[in-house]
Amino acid sequence: MEKWQDPKVIALWIAIALVLVFTILIFVIKIMHAGYKRMTEANLREARLQLEYQKKLLETNLKAQEKERMRIASDLHDSLIGKLTVIRLKSQTGVPITAIDEMLGEGIAEARRISHDLTPPLLEHTALQDLVAELINPWKENLKIDYFSDIRTEDALPPNTKIQMVRIVQELITNINKHANATAVKVHLRYTPNCIALLVKDNGAGFDTTILTKGLGLSSLELRMQYLNAKYTVNSTIGVGTTTVLVAPVPQTTTTNG
Structure with missing residues (x-):
């Protein structure tokens, strides 16, 4: 073996x-x-x-x-x-x-x-672009505001989304008026079936975004952005001005006006 x-x-x-x-x-x-x-x-x-x-x-x-x-x-x-x-x-x-x-x-x-x-009156029945127009109208006494809305859908936004967008515009313009020493502001709003886009641009003093510390206003803005599930950027050049761009998805609960 x-x-x-x-x-x-x-x-x-x-x-x-x-x-x-x-x-x-x-x-x-x-x-x-x-x-x-x-x-x-x-x-x-x-x-x-x-x-x-x-x-x-x-x-x-x-x-x-x-x-x-x-x-x-x-x-x-x-x-x-x-x-x-x-x-x-x-x-x-x-x-x-x-x-x-x-x-x-x-x-x-x-x-x-x-x-x-x-709370803006008739919030539920007023279009977002009209709410923004009503909001910025009083500011025209202090600032030259160029407001433009591009609405590409008739779907109605939920009241909570509209009030958050209005508050974002309100806080941005308030910050510009208080801190930017700006004379002119562009506010452009676009609403499509897929997204809401907002651009707010001023010709103010600008700031260094690399050393930006979040004050109450900016932190509150971030909270609202998170609520809307939005993406946003802030670009600023000292002596030239600041541009804020926001893009938020349209909530799935929107309904079409009859």
């Missing part, structure tokens, strides 16, 4: 083969376990970062709401209540009724503006 046919030799080779297979199997399992552990740790880190990001956005949202309440309270106290107090004093001193009527008209207009800032 050949040596390799010896049962002891065969058993030895089988044992060696089993040991090798078992060793390779353990090695593979350890590699897979290490890879799974690294992947799990990476997912946990990503989840923690996402949670921290969401927490910061929530804090920003709360701060933005509180800032908006303070602004409205200031408007009511300094503007509307001030006008009403003057009207009361004037009426007590015998001022002609025509003057009183004119001041009442100013007070009503101021109350309407504050109410419009809270």
Whole structure:
């Protein structure tokens, strides 16, 4: 009988083969376990970062709401209540009724503006391009505004989408008016069956986008962008101006006006 046919030799080779297979199997399992552990740790880190990001956005949202309440309270106290107090004093001193009527008209207009800032009237039944036009109209006293809308669908947007877009335009123009020292602004709105695109460009002082720190306004904008699932870019050149471009997908819940 050949040596390799010896049962002891065969058993030895089988044992060696089993040991090798078992060793390779353990090695593979350890590699897979290490890879799974690294992947799990990476997912946990990503989840923690996402949670921290969401927490910061929530804090920003709360701060933005509180800032908006303070602004409205200031408007009511300094503007509307001030006008009403003057009207009361004037009426007590015998001022002609025509003057009183004119001041009442100013007070009503101021109350309407504050109410419009809270929620635009007929939001559900007013087209987005009309809401934006109503919003920017008062700013034309301080800025030369070129507003252009390109509407390529008759589908109605959900009210929540419209109010977020209006607030984005409002915050961008407010920031331009406060910080950019601009004299002219372009606001271009495009609405197609697939997306909403917005361009806001000013001729102001500009800033260095590489050292931009997010203030409350920009953080609030980012929160609204996230709500709309939008992509956006901010390009700015010092001494030339700033351009903000936003593109948001159209929500699937849109309905066609009959």
